[in-house]
Amino acid sequence: DAGVIQSPRHEVTEMGQEVTLRCKPISGHNSLFWYRQTMMRGLELLIYFNNNVPIDDSGMPEDRFSAKMPNASFSTLKIQPSEPRDSAVYFCASSLQGLSYGYTFGSGTRLTVV
Amino acid sequence: DQQVKQNSPSLSVQEGRISILNCDYTNSMFDYFLWYKKYPAEGPTFLISISSIKDKNEDGRFTVFLNKSAKHLSLHIVPSQPGDSAVYFCAASDVGGGNKLTFGTGTQLKVEL
Numbered sequence: 001d002a003g004v005i006q007s008p009r010h011e012v013t014e015m016g017q018e019v020t021l022r023c024k025p026i027s028g029h030n031s032l033f034w035y036r037q038t039m040m041r042g043l044e045l046l047i048y049f050n051n052n053v054p055i056d057d058s059g060m061p062e063d064r065f066s067a068k069m070p071n072a073s074f075s076t077l078k079i080q081p082s083e084p085r086d087s088a089v090y091f092c093a094s095s096l097q098g099l100s101y102g103y104t105f106g107s108g109t110r111l112t113v114v
Numbered sequence: 115d116q117q118v119k120q121n122s123p124s125l126s127v128q129e130g131r132i133s134i135l136n137c138d139y140t141n142s143m144f145d146y147f148l149w150y151k152k153y154p155a156e157g158p159t160f161l162i163s164i165s166s167i168k169d170k171n172e173d174g175r176f177t178v179f180l181n182k183s184a185k186h187l188s189l190h191i192v193p194s195q196p197g198d199s200a201v202y203f204c205a206a207s208d209v210g211g212g213n214k215l216t217f218g219t220g221t222q223l224k225v226e227l
Binding site for chain 1 (some may be wrong): 116121150155156158159160203206211213214215216217218219223
């Protein structure tokens with residue numbers, strides 16, 4: 001298995017533009033997580049899905065952020081409009097439900113909003 | 115509200131010596147604790163975990179200790195090797211939260227020759 005695949009690896013965009021981050025989880029995993037890494041707050045959970053259904057989106061910072069999981073093999077995190085404070089590394093992870101130690105992270109997307 | 119805290123942003127240790135990374139938590143509902151290791155430009159990878167029914171778990175050079183009364187856990191690496199240089203994240207989950215993990219801010223470990 002290729003692991004969790006995220007794209008793009010790097011994204012530089014101008015303030016106000018729409019940004020879409022993509023994630024392909026490991027086949028067979030039924031939980032998917034979006035995290036954001038910053039120096040101040042470490043790894044913050046933004047939203048997670050079980051069986052393609054959003055379970056907890058309390059970490060989504062604002063209405064500018066939205067996430068979807070249309071099927072078991074694909075998820076997107078969208079920021080519209082983007083702001084400089086959204087600059088961070090965004091990680092997607094997947095796991096089998098109920099197995100905390102089973103998280104597998106992707107390599108992340110480094111987002112820079114100028 | 116940071117429920118999992120790693121108060122040391124960085125730690126420098128000499129090769130062969132012991133590295134001790136610390137983590138504190140505030141949520142008494144947490145019942146499972148994990149350490150993840152992260153190299154630059156890569157995602158975090160699982161290192162070792164401990165259930166709240168234990169106070170110690172060992173895996174090779176890595177040992178995690180849990181002190182529930184103090185809401186504190188630590189990761190010991192003995193002996194430390196240059197390849198251990200990475201960011202270490204402490205994480206916790208509670209049975210009521212499914213398998214959602216709450217992470218700390220991380221500690222950058224540098225093992226020097």
